Amino acid sequence: MTDILDRILETKRAEVAARKATMPLAELDAAAERQSPPRGFRAALDARAAIGHALIAEIKKASPSKGLIRADFDPPAHARAYQAGGATCLSVLTDEPWFQGADSYLTAARDACTLPVLRKDFMVDPWQVPESRAIGADAILLIMAALDDSLLAEIEASAIDCNMDVLVEVHDARELERAMKLKSRLIGVNNRNLRDFTVDFENSYRLADKAPKDCTFVAESGLTIRADLDHMAEHGIHCFLVGEALMRQHDIEAATRALVG
């Protein structure tokens, strides 16, 4: 059985190939140059983590495991609510086929606030880095399970070139070890298994102990209430990525404040 990640990557490779064919790299680089400068993503997390819970609040309309998460989906309104509630950064899903995301959601969300923004998508080609910068992204995600080491390094180099931060996502000790061959020291641990969608917080606890001390460590997925974050903090984890639990709330600003305020 091919797992969901393999199927997503297959879709993504076809999508990126089609986009590349219509957009010359020089044009893309020029569009990236015209963007407002990157907002420091990791720096914002580090500053906040020193004094409290640093939250990357995710703008996510739907997911392959849950289907539609929020009907009255409004990226700029959600961005403002997240910032007002005390989020440190945003994450915006731009993958369309599997998460019902869009590039325009990221641009609109970023324009509506002053927070640094992560483009939550599946990177398979260095070409996607200037593309991400051109739509406004301040940081990209690299999923260790998705790519081999040389392609990861190539995409990371392109991100460094664009002055963007890279969130490197791992889900086991082996991937953490491989991640240390990269330059980025911003490490996310996905508590959700992409094969069966089960969530296990122990995953974060285990890997946080193994991560070198110079890493900014982010726990991702399945976090719901303040107590989840407090437990993580007892294990030395102070940065969190939360999507669904906030997107399901009527009052997103109040829910964000309850989580990290």
Ligand SMILES: O=P(O)(O)OC[C@@H](O)[C@@H](O)c1c[nH]c2ccccc12
């Ligand atoms: O909605 P949750 O359970 O709070 O999870 C958010 C985030 O961690 C999840 O969306 C995610 C983590 N890694 C990813 C990679 C691709 C797409 C999505 C993700």
